Amino acid sequence: MKIDQESLQKIAHLARLEVKPEEEAEMLSSLNSVLTWMEELNEIDTENVKPLTHITLEINALREDKVIPSISRAEGLFNAPKQDGEYFRVPKVVE
């Protein structure tokens, strides 16, 4: 698999990153070298290996359904770039 300029911009956009034109070449070569390296894994025969989704052996970390009050509204809003004491405020999302 090879990343071209178009897919680079698409991936950047999905992550809300801005890649400047002068950064594109370096970014492409580094992404492609990572992918090439990862592709070596494809050479391994995984026919009888179960997919590994988690690296710990832990399963079923569950909590009982109990309400434990957490932070206050003021604390929750504290770090927001914009808020009005009740709501988080963001640039309008619908036209």
Add this chain to the structure above:
Amino acid sequence: MNQEIRDKYEVVIGLEVHAQLQTESKIFAADATAFGAAPNTHISPITLGHPGTLPKLNKKAVEYAIRLGLAVGSEISKYQHFDRKNYFYPDLPKGYQITQDKTPICIGGGVKVKLSTGEKTVRFHHIHLEEDAGKSLHQEGSSDSLLDYNRAGTPLVEMVTEPEIKSAEEAAQFVTEVRKLVRYLQICDGNMEEGSLRCDVNVSVMLVGSKVFGTKVEIKNMNSIRFIQKAIEYEIVRQIEAIESDEKIIQETRNFDPATGRTSGMREKESMNDYRYFAEPDLPPLHISEEWIQSVKSQMPALPWELFEKFIQHYKLPEYDAGVLTDTREIAEYFESTVSFTNNYKAASNWVMGSVKSFLNENSLEISDFGISPARLAQLIQLVDDGKVSNSVASQQIFPEMLLDLTKTPLQIAESKNLIQQSNTDTLQTLIDEVLANNEAKVKEYKNGKKGLLAMFMGEVMKKSKGSADPKVTSVLLQKSLEN
């Protein structure tokens, strides 16, 4: 639309029904899920998606999803994990939604729906667990959207049907059945107005017999069964008209406007269709043992269709009655409780479907708000069965009085208001004799064959008894006296 054109097309509908699970706390955090709290008061660092926080799964949410799966005959997945669905939208604080993409908790299953054309099972593709998003408010004239994260992290089950629903009616019936079911199971309050149950609808049309589905359109976030039906009806006509005039259907998300009854394309700033799912590393896998499934099964409440059958088989009620009485779990329970005090099942059914339900409807009350206990209602039924009062006296005079004074028994009310029917034959015979003596001419006519006069004599006796004469006894005595 011209029926001939309409009949050329076949409709394909798939639904995604989201039901908020009635847990106290959120699916991955301990903050409350209660509806209607002041904005951003049910939040925590986990809900807000702060770095370094660790979600932990709510056991009850898992059990509720298993309960649903067992009720609809799904296979419960033994090995599950959660996945991240990545997209940016302000109501999603983490930049991803935790959901189950690869290993949904329930596979398959289905719900029976009753249609004008018969019964049909709508099958589920799967049911999965996920977290709800927050709520955005868009104020007229403001350049900001307001975000309330109280709802973020509320547990949801998403029920995804196979694309095999064929009409708006079928879709509406299906959602009605699902809503009834989750309420019976006590896993979701089914309150569509508050958004506890919401539905995304996928609609497409194709020529009858075609093997290839048409381009589908998704109508999002429908929160009323009537709107679902209307939106689908509108969309079917719109799509057929477009195809007939050689326009292309665009695959898009559309909104339904209840005011106009139309759907319109959403002007989204971005199409969000590249979710880049991957396994959620913060939550260890979930393994469901057979013992766990059995323990959920053992706590399973009665299912609506089981009660429906029981009401027909055991209580010998007509299908219509069984349908009305099992419409909600609460009504069904009230009925069952009533018949634990009386063997007159049909009378109990008539009372609950009639006087009780109309009182609740007129006053916009739920059966849980209803003051007359099942035991009291059974006493009233007994009073009628004993011939002490007529049915109409019971429903028109005693029942309203019972509602006014919950401490009095029906018998006390009947006695204090002088409503006990005269079934004492001596008293009644005296009245009858008087009536016959006063109407000698009519008695002669009766004896000459004008049998229809019986009703007139009945009326006279009733009048004399001030309505308290037992009609059955009176009728027998009256006929006997007239035949002499």
